[in-house]
Amino acid sequence: MENFLAQIKERAKKNPARLIFAEGNEARVKEAIEIIEREGLAIPVTFGDPAKDPHFEDFVKKFMELRGASEEEARSKMQNPHYFATMMLGEGLGDGLITGPTAPSRERILPALEIIKTEEKFHKVSGFFFMVLPANVDRDAANGGVLLFADCAVNVEPDVNTLADIAIDTAETAKRFGIEPVVALLSFSTAGSSNHPLVKKVREAAKLVKSRRPDLTVEGEMQVDAALMDQIGA
Structure with a gap:
């Protein structure tokens, strides 16, 4: 930190x-x-x-x-x-x-x-915050322990398009801070372990991000432990 x-x-x-x-x-x-x-x-x-x-x-x-x-x-x-x-x-x-x-x-x-107002390329306003992992945590997959979480402040129940926008916009924000973004769309399911409608929404958002921005590294849906720990997410 x-x-x-x-x-x-x-x-x-x-x-x-x-x-x-x-x-x-x-x-x-x-x-x-x-x-x-x-x-x-x-x-x-x-x-x-x-x-x-x-x-x-x-x-x-x-x-x-x-x-x-x-x-x-x-x-x-x-x-x-x-x-x-x-x-x-x-x-x-x-x-x-x-x-x-x-x-x-x-x-x-x-x-x-x-x-x-917003820049034309941004469809929705969203919020993010930094989370910096402690020094004793394995940081190999977390940009030196610096994570961005979005959106935890503005959009209460985003639809698929809004989720995709939030993911892309947050990735661009990460770049502004010198962080190479690796995007994980989080849910209470990992790789199809649940077919709940909310999980399907996150899954569709991940597909949409990949189609819009093939240059980004994007995974989802997944739980946070799978996103941060290779041995779980693999």
Whole structure:
């Protein structure tokens, strides 16, 4: 884990990004900002009351144009720090956005969908998280112990197409972090040990990924132990 985090930090230091913090007054965020500044990892961008910010009126107008919203709705949205911070990002006032400590996922994701939107090649928004295996675990098949799990935050019951999109998008994300992706579509079945409808959905998604992206190494459906341990998955 230390090696992976060290690599990420070194990349960040070489080209510090402007990171907008939607909750810059929150105690944990302030502490994080102090660490970021001390280590030179990024350039934090914070703001106070959105309604008193010099960009507020301009953002209200832009939101009205972007969403066809009434002035009342636009003002209400721009007073929300998550919407305001997202508009800052959309207007090029930062390179990335950090949000989350005080708000549920829905409040953090909706502003991005309404203002930033998705790249054309991405059909669905999905979330992922890193899991770094401890040093005493065999890491041969796990990129030095670094795994990406998706989607554990956004899509509640994805269909076959969405599962395939999530797998492909997560593989592309792994590449951005210098990880060569080996994709496993997880289920409670391995290689046909069950024919439950949910298993069939995962199986079909794996086939779809292979047909769309033959360049990727993809397996599924399989249980997590089979995905991580060759002696079980073989």
